[in-house]
Amino acid sequence: MGTQEREYEFFVTTDKPHQPEGTDRGLIRRLVMRNFFEAKGAEPQINISEHHSATTVLAKKQLKSRFRLSKVEEHKIGVKSRRRDCIEGTDTAKRTRSRPLRTLSSGTNGSDLVQGDASMTSGPKRVPKHDEHLGGEKRNDDRALLKTNPGAHRFDPFDVLPVPGTPQLDMLFKLYRSVPKANSIAVNAKRSWWPFISNDAGLLHATLATWALYGMLVRGLNELWVDKLRHKNEAIKEINLKIGSPGGVITDELVGTVLTMASFENLLGAYDAAQLHVAALKRMVNARGGLLTFGHNDGLIRGIAWVDFHNAVVFHTSTSFPRIRFDSDTLPLPDKLLEEAACTSPTSLLQLSVSGIDCFNIFYRLHRLALAASSHWVDKVDRLTSSNLLYEVEYIILSVPDYSRDFLDFDFDAADKQDKDYDGKQTAAHAASIVEALLAASQIFVYAALRALPTNAKIFTILLERLHVAVTRPTVCTIHVWKIERNVNMLLWTLVVACSVAPPGDGRGWWIHQLMDVMTEMDVKSRFDLEVALHGVAWVDTYFHSVLSEIWGEVLQESRVGQGTEI
Template sequence: MFTVRQERFTITATPPSRASPFDGESSVVMLTNPGIQSFDPFDTYPQTRLPRPHVQRLIQHFLSHIAFQYYPLDLNLTSNPFVVSWWPLALADPALFHVSLQTASLDIDLRAQRGFANSEILMADSVSLVRQKVTDPASALQDETLDSIITLAAIEYGKGNIDVSTLHVDGVKRLVQLRGGINAVKRMSPLTARMVAWVCMIVMQTPQFPTQDDFGSGDGIAPLPQWHQASGSINDAAPTVLDTPLLDPQIADVLCRLHNLFDSSQYKLSSTDLHDLTCYVVHKLLLWVPQLQVDRTLCDLSASGILRHATVLYLLIIHGPTYFSHARLQYATALKLQAQMEYSWFNLLFNHSALTLWLLSVGMVASDGIPEGQWFTSQARKAAEALDLRAWDNVVVRLRGIVWLDSTAAEQLFQQKWQEAWATVPG
């Protein structure tokens, strides 16, 4: 087993005054037992086979802990989507109610280390109730059904039951298709669409839904409005990005748009925008297939592949875990980045030093806690020596020229890894 440290960036209900809302210095929203205020004191919720006092404890745990573990991008009790959108649906739907309690029960059982008797009861009843919904034409395509199935997929994946989780993913994909595609679901039910697209990708380790093209065609995952706006100043992107020879135009376009979105104060990104942006771009990059250009020139597939995987990792880092951990995908992508850079990074350093420093920085943070992380740290130290860089300020000014979100929490992660690199004794 491997562990990858994933930091969650704290976000307040009122964005800070800085250009970016994703600032680690923001104050944490304090939760004062919201569960007490959020379930009906007359117990008007679906019946379960568990004692009522225990059910009420599970409700409190879901509303005060699970909702914010699943969606740490919004720590506000009055706006977190699992509190204000998901929970009202669960109170009126036995299947979703049981599945929601199951997430809380598993969390409590894991902490208590006293077995999973209650969770097993809830799981058996959850599966039975979901089957009833799927076989009923009147309820099969409801948001509650999709929400229940994708949550079961996440639960089974977390328990290591990959085959069962895959079956749930296949089922929810069929239902999404019957509803007109993931973008059609998003227009009607944003939370459902976001969770389905993200969890399916994490479970299967590859995108399960297409993305729309640059003209908004298709029924796939759509980009933010700001994504289209950022293309208007595409030529203003950092020279270090554009000067990479023969970089695949699709990869260069993604880098330039991200650079513009993160670098300019004219683009405002909320926490939900960051999630949608990450979901869209990660899907787009992982689905990338090199295309022969009009002038029949062949792109540098090595450089394009390196930047593709590094950009995926950077977005996963600044986004943090949502719904459940993406550590496995991050680990696999970090391994690919290392393999691609192993014999080419030093030559790249002298032609594109800032870009190489950015690649090594992303690799160090993304591989923290795994054996391969030492490789990135060692190469970063060598790069710093070659460029005579001795302080973080000398490094970060170069990183800002590539793709860099203004976030104190993110910057602390990168600075810490560079301090470790400078402290590494040459082997």
């Protein structure tokens, strides 16, 4: 056989610690492994079965005794002889060189180390009894040490992601794993988002920036602001690079990166910047042929829809994209859940004089969706079913016309009570204010309880202000208006939802006082009574249990303060 000439290519990265980007790492691997498969293919092929047969014939002597068990006495003699050889060899090595004394650390058992040193200097080392059965204790100790994985605490120990691994990256992945399940149901119903983002640098950078922002809002990890800005900057670079490339194609990854950046700006509350991304997203979707052309990527099409929803909620406008009909073969809600929901559905909404059917359809679905998200049912309901129902209810909420002008114009224009149309305008204004309050509260419930967004996100400030305008009308008693429309129970639920996202302090204090007035009107005297009333509208135990404890504590505190003032 002639020797095959090998080819080598050398490359230099830098003389300082340097981690190449994903494309560079791929180039390096290709250069290093270029000739491997060529050399492997050039070797003469060996018949595997023939080779194995020849090996078996040569190993005839070993085959004769491979199933024969050794006698117990012979085994013991062999173990003793090996121990004797090991001890004698150790003793000889100790006599040929001297060992320095070891210093004891404060966290180690000192008596064990002293006895160990004495045995080394005075005589042969004694082998523990449990090691006699190992037949080579030193070798087994070495194997135990090799079990330690140097990359055990890294999310990406082999650097397969398009973003270089760092301790900060591991922290962001830990944040991702700690996000509540409800956060992913709306967009990641089929759990297809991670395989989608893990192969594109721009998309992964945009997602990491969002996780860093989430950690700042939820955990108060303000040190992540550097990672937030760095990953945001890298994502924008990737977007510009793909758009500016010759013959640039609008790929799913590019659309997903723009979508994630829009979601990032929405969560941050930078709605001017979010509008730029949303406008670009609309142009890309239209250039691809519409929203339905992304039907092959479930996570992407749902993500586009929810960014559009967020934009419509903030600016109080209709959606930009048409309604999507998702999988028709999705599993329905369990029959027992529907039976449980039928006993407590909020049917009083049908008595509203304005948009009563729309409000009933919204809360009919919210009631069942809240049950599906509760701890008792969440593992029994298909994620896709919950995701589709959540999309449907959000689309219906945004489809209800804006009635805010009906009560704002009536309240701020000096209407003449002698006008023959005054009573009709007043009734329409009262009903319109109730509808606007219910829509704002339902949006808070969707984004806080069902989507698990951080309650200090900007969207809740906007919705609270909208709700505040609807329930605090000048020269109008709020409870009286809701009693006329026979929906005081809905006012109670609305105020509890508002308290759940209101900032602590004076911001929540006003809502607590309004809630206490309604509780007095409905004769709600205990936390149990309050829970029963909330169950009749929409209740998610995993969200309300902790929140309701704080609310009820503040209600009791305000009650004591009021009693002390009266005295």
